[in-house]
Amino acid sequence: MKRGASSVPAAVMIALVGAAAFLSGCQGKGVGGSCADVPGCGGDLVGSWKVDGYCQYTVNLPPTNPPLPAVETTPQTPSFADQAPQVTTGDWCQGVVIVPGDGGVTIANPSFFEPPSIFMMGTLSFSADNTYTFNLIARTTEHLTQACIQAHGAMTSCVGLQAAFLAVKNSNYSDVSCAAASGGDGCDCTLDLGDSGLESGAWSLDATKTVVFETGTHSDNGPQAASFCVGKNVSGTDTLTLSGYNGATLAGGPAGLRTLTATRTSP
Secondary structure: OOOOOOOOOHHHHHHHHHHHHHHHHOOOOOOOOOOOOOOOOEOOOOEEEEEEEEEEOOOOOOOOOOOOOHHHHOOOOOOOOOOOOOOOOOOOOOOOEEEEEOOEEEEEOOOOOOOOOEEEEEEEEEOOOOEEEEEEEEEEEEEEOHHHHOOOOOOOOHHHHHHHHHOOOOOOOEEEEEEEOOOOOOEEEEEEEEEEEEEEEEEEEOOOOOEEEEEEOOOOOOOEEEEEEEEEOOOOOEEEEEEEHHHOOOOOOOOOEEEEEEEEEEO
16 A cells, blocks of 8 residues: 555544634644744654653643542651642642551552653554554652551562552553652652553545644544654654644643654664
8 A cells, every 4th residue: 555545534534624624724733832833844654653752841731639548648647648739730638548458568559640741752653545653651759658558557678669660460550660759748759651642543634734633542532633754864764853833742642742753763
């Protein structure tokens, strides 16, 4: 099949055309943050790409209230748990339940939340059948107070907490490293969120052939637009710049991710 030849279902194509019309009628830019728009020049998108650069701005999040009742967040000592912080990356204890176990502690149902996170690495793939896959990894540091850690009677060090996190199966994180918090209350754990930017779906180009529309399989937001430009580096290898169109962030990536640069790894 000729590269770029469309095989997108009719319903998806209608959605893409509608999105293009909608974007052309919109006034004003999205929240671009500190990352400038990168003009598109087009080129051959089809192939696999390894990300080697990015631009991401910090996203300010609203306050989040702790979801657990006070009886579950009170440590097993006469002291009381501190108030939840005004700005958090998710719920106060990140959904973590730490319980005593044989020879240490076990962790149940951890679910770390994505933003704000720092983009680390990833891959992009645009297929000739007009499907795509993004696999992006973000890194975040989460603070667990001593009240969170001891809420269910468990007693452990930050090293023991790290080992318990790594022992969890089917988790949404990897490469966990926990150390004593600088403020002396609990542990700070740094981890990679492996599913923070995993997205796949259908892609199509606009009339200028410089903007790609991505319709994610698991997204309710409709088609997302990104300017793109394929060029060559000093070694003659194809390079790709992908940037959220008109101030938008890139679909399927960490919060505030505006631009990715990548090198082709296969045709």
